[in-house]
Amino acid sequence: MSAAENLAYDYQVGGSLPIDAPTYVLRQADTELYEALKAGDFCYVLNSRQMGKSSLRVRTMQRLSTEGVACAAIDLTAIGSQDITPNQWYAGIAYTLASSFNLLEDIDIGTWWCNREYLAPVQRLGEFIREVLLGSVSQNLVVFFDEIDSVLSLNFRVDDFFALIKACHNQRADSPEYRRLTFVLLGVATPSDLTRGTSSTPFNIGQAIELRGFRFDEVQPLVQGLKGKVSNPQAVLKALLTWTGGQPFLTQKLCKLVLKQAEDIGQISIFQILLNGGNPNAKITDWVEQLVRKQVIENWEANDEPEHLRTIRDRLCQYTAHNRTLKSEHRTRHLLKLYLQILQQGQAIANDSPEQIELRLSGLVVKHDGELKVYNPIYQAVFDRRWVHQALATLPQPIAFPKNIDERNITAEPETLSSLEAEIIYNHLLDCVQRESPTQLIERFHKLFIDGTSYPEVKILHALYRITGSKLAEQEFNYILYRCCHILVNRWQMPPQQDRAIAQLVNLFQHSSQPVIGRLRQLVQIFIESEEYHTLKRIVKVVEPPLPKRDTLAQLLGQYPYLYSPCLLSESSSTEHQQTIRQLQVEKQRQLELKLWQYATYLIQQTSSPAARVVQPVDNPTFLKNNELYLAFKQFAGKIEGSHTYRELAQDFLSRTCQTSSYLLFKEDLYKYLITSIEPEYGRHQFYERLYKHLQNTFPQFDSHKVNNVLLGQTCSQLFKFLVVESSQHPEHFVFIDLVSNLGHLKTTGLLLKIVLLSPQVNKPDLEKRLAILFNHYESKAIEEILDLVKSLDNLNVAFVVNFGAVDLSSLRKHFA
Numbered sequence: 001m002s003a004a005e006n007l008a009y010d011y012q013v014g015g016s017l018p019i020d021a022p023t024y025v026l027r028q029a030d031t032e033l034y035e036a037l038k039a040g041d042f043c044y045v046l047n048s049r050q051m052g053k054s055s056l057r058v059r060t061m062q063r064l065s066t067e068g069v070a071c072a073a074i075d076l077t078a079i080g081s082q083d084i085t086p087n088q089w090y091a092g093i094a095y096t097l098a099s100s101f102n103l104l105e106d107i108d109i110g111t112w113w114c115n116r117e118y119l120a121p122v123q124r125l126g127e128f129i130r131e132v133l134l135g136s137v138s139q140n141l142v143v144f145f146d147e148i149d150s151v152l153s154l155n156f157r158v159d160d161f162f163a164l165i166k167a168c169h170n171q172r173a174d175s176p177e178y179r180r181l182t183f184v185l186l187g188v189a190t191p192s193d194l195t196r197g198t199s200s201t202p203f204n205i206g207q208a209i210e211l212r213g214f215r216f217d218e219v220q221p222l223v224q225g226l227k228g229k230v231s232n233p234q235a236v237l238k239a240l241l242t243w244t245g246g247q248p249f250l251t252q253k254l255c256k257l258v259l260k261q262a263e264d265i266g267q268i269s270i271f272q273i274l275l276n277g278g279n280p281n282a283k284i285t286d287w288v289e290q291l292v293r294k295q296v297i298e299n300w301e302a303n304d305e306p307e308h309l310r311t312i313r314d315r316l317c318q319y320t321a322h323n324r325t326l327k328s329e330h331r332t333r334h335l336l337k338l339y340l341q342i343l344q345q346g347q348a349i350a351n352d353s354p355e356q357i358e359l360r361l362s363g364l365v366v367k368h369d370g371e372l373k374v375y376n377p378i379y380q381a382v383f384d385r386r387w388v389h390q391a392l393a394t395l396p397q398p399i400a401f402p403k404n405i406d407e408r409n410i411t412a413e414p415e416t417l418s419s420l421e422a423e424i425i426y427n428h429l430l431d432c433v434q435r436e437s438p439t440q441l442i443e444r445f446h447k448l449f450i451d452g453t454s455y456p457e458v459k460i461l462h463a464l465y466r467i468t469g470s471k472l473a474e475q476e477f478n479y480i481l482y483r484c485c486h487i488l489v490n491r492w493q494m495p496p497q498q499d500r501a502i503a504q505l506v507n508l509f510q511h512s513s514q515p516v517i518g519r520l521r522q523l524v525q526i527f528i529e530s531e532e533y534h535t536l537k538r539i540v541k542v543v544e545p546p547l548p549k550r551d552t553l554a555q556l557l558g559q560y561p562y563l564y565s566p567c568l569l570s571e572s573s574s575t576e577h578q579q580t581i582r583q584l585q586v587e588k589q590r591q592l593e594l595k596l597w598q599y600a601t602y603l604i605q606q607t608s609s610p611a612a613r614v615v616q617p618v619d620n621p622t623f624l625k626n627n628e629l630y631l632a633f634k635q636f637a638g639k640i641e642g643s644h645t646y647r648e649l650a651q652d653f654l655s656r657t658c659q660t661s662s663y664l665l666f667k668e669d670l671y672k673y674l675i676t677s678i679e680p681e682y683g684r685h686q687f688y689e690r691l692y693k694h695l696q697n698t699f700p701q702f703d704s705h706k707v708n709n710v711l712l713g714q715t716c717s718q719l720f721k722f723l724v725v726e727s728s729q730h731p732e733h734f735v736f737i738d739l740v741s742n743l744g745h746l747k748t749t750g751l752l753l754k755i756v757l758l759s760p761q762v763n764k765p766d767l768e769k770r771l772a773i774l775f776n777h778y779e780s781k782a783i784e785e786i787l788d789l790v791k792s793l794d795n796l797n798v799a800f801v802v803n804f805g806a807v808d809l810s811s812l813r814k815h816f817a
Helices: 028-038 053-065 086-100 109-114 121-136 148-153 159-173 176-180 191-195 220-224 233-244 248-264 280-297 309-317 328-345 354-361 377-382 385-393 419-433 438-451 458-468 473-492 496-511 518-528 531-543 553-559 561-568 575-608 610-614 626-637 646-657 663-675 680-696 709-723 734-742 745-756 760-778 783-804 810-816
Strands: 043-046 070-075 141-146 181-187 365-368 371-374
Touching: 028 043, 028 053, 028 181, 043 053, 053 070, 053 141, 053 181, 070 086, 086 109, 086 121, 109 121, 121 159, 121 176, 121 181, 148 181, 148 191, 159 176, 159 181, 159 191, 176 181, 220 233, 220 248, 233 248, 233 280, 233 377, 248 280, 280 377, 309 328, 309 377, 328 354, 328 371, 328 385, 354 365, 354 371, 371 377, 419 438, 419 458, 419 473, 438 458, 438 473, 438 496, 438 518, 458 473, 458 518, 473 496, 473 518, 473 531, 473 575, 496 518, 496 531, 518 531, 531 553, 531 561, 531 575, 553 561, 553 760, 553 783, 561 575, 561 760, 561 783, 575 626, 575 783, 626 745, 626 783, 646 663, 646 745, 646 783, 663 680, 663 709, 663 745, 680 709, 680 734, 709 734, 709 745, 709 760, 734 745, 734 783, 745 760, 745 783, 760 783
Parallel strands: 043 181, 070 141, 141 181
Antiparallel strands: 365 371
């Protein structure tokens, strides 16, 4: 390429590249999307910003159009998301479709739409597609919905929109004309963000198109623009890709900066001086590093034009959807800590959790070969550990609850459109709870949230009316009322004598008269059926004294402190609620340890001499029989498998395998470590084979790597998925049932403890979460129906007390050794 030709060769930074842009880079996604749409498949391209989604759409539309496919692109941000009604939104889509396919001269879209007011907006759009679009356009049609994440800012849900897309696909079986129509969604969101759990999601019938960064073998169009400007353009671009990781926006920007540097120093090669000795490629690398640090990294906020790094920062630290901030403080803190972990360890095993996907959508990290890594050295230099710690320091810190705290200074979370009104109510209740008795407060709650009238403080009543009248009331009211309940609950849990008041508060919603105000009545009813209210009922089971006769598993939650966090807390739990539950957990754990210690002592006395049997009996704090509880203490406090405790076995295994040359060999050793707890008669039947196969299929991409703490923790997590339960979405637990039925609850617990002890800080909370899933699954069951599960939970209580408790059990260990 001549220098004259190169004058017109420009790198575009930001925005969609024109169809004829010489700097467009063809990637695998271009082929995948084109071929899928030619086959009539529904596709979606959901990725972080500035990865080239819109440019991919433009190129794909052009390619399809040249082959006779009619295409339309709908930028949903142009239709609007603020103060728009469902009717206007769906009508905007229909109008844009009519305009894109040149149908406005053939149909008065306004009249057509208004003549069908008897139909819901989504039904009208469906009729428009069937009657007008498919009836008027004879070609195959592809409709691209760009900026699909803008639907998250609407003040109404659009699940029906996604259901319509799926319905159009399903109608292909009965109506051949629908085979000519397909859709593409592009944006920065996850399928779960968009459909929010609806069963009508189209994503289970569609093809995800993964948009990766530029590879060196793909970027020859970018090399062309550097020819005649720099020496060795191939080496220059390779050095640039080292810094950008192939991120499209940054790669185009650095190419543009290189050209600008070349122009600033005239026609002399910018590397002429650097190449006067030494390794030319090393000189190029040094020069590129200097360019990147000076023009991009140093003073990055001022140099970030067009905006890119600030977009990543804001996505990570300020997430808004549905016109409101979602769990901002909790979510931001969680994502920052996850990112910090990746920075510290160099990678994290990818598990496609919502948190990991959200971090990937920020663009900051990328999934590669089963691992999450920082996308490129530029991001790692800008968003370094110092930046993360500064960002964490700006967040409100978790609130402790000493008795002299001034709770009026606590701010509400999350921030919403009703935050001001909610804050007024919160502060009012925080003031009342410090000076009124539980009886007075329950009466106050009844007047405000049940009667909805005649409340003595009119300002508070008006704030409630403004909340219930909000367009977002159904989304926000549950949280607001839940928070109001916890303002009382948090205070009452401090003096134990107020435990009964919590039950009275929770029962208030079911046993009092219905609210006078219809809208309030509706919202309170929604609250009664919510997970938040169900959690409050669980808290009652924890704080109230045990019933003389307990019939269902739900009534036993109080005796399993290790289940409190996963059963009583969620991502939306406020910081003060988290603190309260954890304080409650500490206190209940202390009580449990004392009861178990006392009963263990009693059992030892009972077995040591006949005379000891006249000692005053102590209540058994478990559902285990005396001989079962005795065996549990002997198993978990004494020696097993020869002359070692469980803790010693775990430490010995870790010391032996820390130098294992590969993850594959580590899994072989782990298999042997685990099966020593399995009776051969049971193991040889099927279990050995299934366990071995499970381990062999665990992260095979790392078989040649050395084991690190992250890989160890994730391997244990996969074992818990296999042995206990995968998730609340997939609650099947056949292996666990089989283990308990054949090995018994004692040895099954021992097997789980061996895994926990390999990395307690990571594995213990993981196991607790999975057991909470089983608890929630069976909580309405009669205890007698699930006695093996109850005894397994009791055995784990003993195992945890012995291995992680604060009570000195040295005297008991000597007896059981």
